[in-house]
Amino acid sequence: MPGLAGLFLFDMDKEIKNIKKLIIDQSFKLDCGKTIRDFPLAYETYGSLNKNKSNAILTFHALTGDQFCTNINPITKREGWWTAAVGPDKAIDTHKYFVICANVLGGCMGSYGPKEINPKTNKAFDTSFPVITIRDMVKAQKYLLDHFEIKKLLAVIGGSMGGMQVLQFASLYPDRSHTAIPIACSASHSAQNIALNELGRQAIMADPNWKKENSTPDKGLAVARMAAHITYLSKKGLQEKFGRKLQDEGSLKFSFDADFQIESYLRYQGSAFVDRFDANSYLYITRAMDYFDLEKQFNGNLSLAFKNTKSKFCIISFSSDWLYPTVENKEIVIALNACGANVGFVEINSDKGHDSFLLDVPEFLKTISEFLRSSYDEINNEKRI
Amino acid sequence: MKKEFEVISKIIQNNKRVLDIGCGDGALMEYLKTHQQNDVRGLEPQKNLVQKCISKGLSVIEGDAEKELSQFPKKSFDYVILSQTLQAFFHPEEVLNQLLRIGKQTIVTIPNFGYWKVRLHLLFKGTMPVTKNLPNEWYNTPNLHMCTIQDFVNFCKKKSIKIDKSMCLTNEKISEITKRNMKYKNIFSQLGIFLIQ
Numbered sequence: 001m002p003g004l005a006g007l008f009l010f011d012m013d014k015e016i017k018n019i020k021k022l023i024i025d026q027s028f029k030l031d032c033g034k035t036i037r038d039f040p041l042a043y044e045t046y047g048s049l050n051k052n053k054s055n056a057i058l059t060f061h062a063l064t065g066d067q068f069c070t071n072i073n074p075i076t077k078r079e080g081w082w083t084a085a086v087g088p089d090k091a092i093d094t095h096k097y098f099v100i101c102a103n104v105l106g107g108c109m110g111s112y113g114p115k116e117i118n119p120k121t122n123k124a125f126d127t128s129f130p131v132i133t134i135r136d137m138v139k140a141q142k143y144l145l146d147h148f149e150i151k152k153l154l155a156v157i158g159g160s161m162g163g164m165q166v167l168q169f170a171s172l173y174p175d176r177s178h179t180a181i182p183i184a185c186s187a188s189h190s191a192q193n194i195a196l197n198e199l200g201r202q203a204i205m206a207d208p209n210w211k212k213e214n215s216t217p218d219k220g221l222a223v224a225r226m227a228a229h230i231t232y233l234s235k236k237g238l239q240e241k242f243g244r245k246l247q248d249e250g251s252l253k254f255s256f257d258a259d260f261q262i263e264s265y266l267r268y269q270g271s272a273f274v275d276r277f278d279a280n281s282y283l284y285i286t287r288a289m290d291y292f293d294l295e296k297q298f299n300g301n302l303s304l305a306f307k308n309t310k311s312k313f314c315i316i317s318f319s320s321d322w323l324y325p326t327v328e329n330k331e332i333v334i335a336l337n338a339c340g341a342n343v344g345f346v347e348i349n350s351d352k353g354h355d356s357f358l359l360d361v362p363e364f365l366k367t368i369s370e371f372l373r374s375s376y377d378e379i380n381n382e383k384r385i
Numbered sequence: 386m387k388k389e390f391e392v393i394s395k396i397i398q399n400n401k402r403v404l405d406i407g408c409g410d411g412a413l414m415e416y417l418k419t420h421q422q423n424d425v426r427g428l429e430p431q432k433n434l435v436q437k438c439i440s441k442g443l444s445v446i447e448g449d450a451e452k453e454l455s456q457f458p459k460k461s462f463d464y465v466i467l468s469q470t471l472q473a474f475f476h477p478e479e480v481l482n483q484l485l486r487i488g489k490q491t492i493v494t495i496p497n498f499g500y501w502k503v504r505l506h507l508l509f510k511g512t513m514p515v516t517k518n519l520p521n522e523w524y525n526t527p528n529l530h531m532c533t534i535q536d537f538v539n540f541c542k543k544k545s546i547k548i549d550k551s552m553c554l555t556n557e558k559i560s561e562i563t564k565r566n567m568k569y570k571n572i573f574s575q576l577g578i579f580l581i582q
Contacts, residue, residue, distance in 0.1 A: 378442055
């Protein structure tokens, strides 16, 4: 008997058929060794591509994002995940730039992922889907450049897992983007981050409904989301927003109901998440993050990853982000400096933790807006000469 | 642009790699980039100034020179600039060693503590000098290691640092420092500008 969320996902699946998809019809070798072909990559674009194709920005989403980075997501009917930054007259101004955003490989918003029907069994792949990596995700999204015939992007940008994709893109394609803006990320997932992801996966896999036909591990996925959500906020931010405030003014219920506002908030976050996200996608994407180790791809020397890069980097971290702390972002800066790459770095003061990159943090938005503007002007002036 | 920056930019040839330590709001960097086609990087500890630089399209890293310089490879810049900051470091000698390691040449400017107004201030008032160039009181000054032009030249000699150019600024006027006029310049200059390696 499918839960309510199950029914909702079923409806969503019907809608997903109507979204933009690029079918990658070449054989595509994954890092795990398996080869896939004729698979869909769902994407969305905002703004319009200019004549000389010099205004395109490829935006990479984080763990639970999708291609609908701004406006109302037509599937979930909620605001896009980066509405704070992307849109007309916003930091990533869609009047001026052409923004491309794809759902990552392994995702659940129309791209090839565990929800896809396996033609051999006529059932969803679920956990028989091949394990994918950040590099696989980035290689797949590069087909969008060919699709739009864009020689060189103005920018690749993304926060968190999106930032990892920026780094991987810059490393794989040193001359395909004028600028690279990795935000609140790391060049290799730390033990703490792997541990936190494992916690989420175990919550899903411990749910008796996981791998059961016609049901979804909603409880497990909700717990995974609750745990993860805590890591996206800072202690100070939580304290200021919730403190010890009670749901019911002034009285404890002496039970295990949600007495505290923070409990009720987390429960809401968990239950709202299962409506829009596939538990198996969560497993696959967190795995891809854990496997990400750009340093290891280059035998322990991160600066070799950027040896040939022609991109100008702007690296941004947040003071209260303990998930991808400034020191990890700075390691990327150090590696870039070691190979003489063009890099700027700033840590933005914010109490909003890792989530800062998704929120209206004026100093942050101003920094990316101005960096993009000056880079765009520089490129277009050069062309005039 | 400040006269000091004019002098520095004249020392630097076109199309060179330059690192500006303590680049502030990036005024000098901007000039070097647009007028001399230099490939310029900056290091600046103050967030708001770093943001200003990034807004202008300048590649500036937020950080403290006493901690951050080791990440740059040997001789990775044609010029490293340190403008009126040497005296503010905890370990100026170590910073200077790093600059000499990173840069093929290094431009250092120092506010001259041997300037006659400074000397007179201490001599007659008997209190720590406060002047236009040294506007802080002893208890809130960022300057931990003040030196004179003579001190800096002596230091370079002692450490076998080669001085390629030495100049001084007084009331916006630039002049050369030579062996013969050294004593005189050490009294009448507000700022020393050195090209060393």
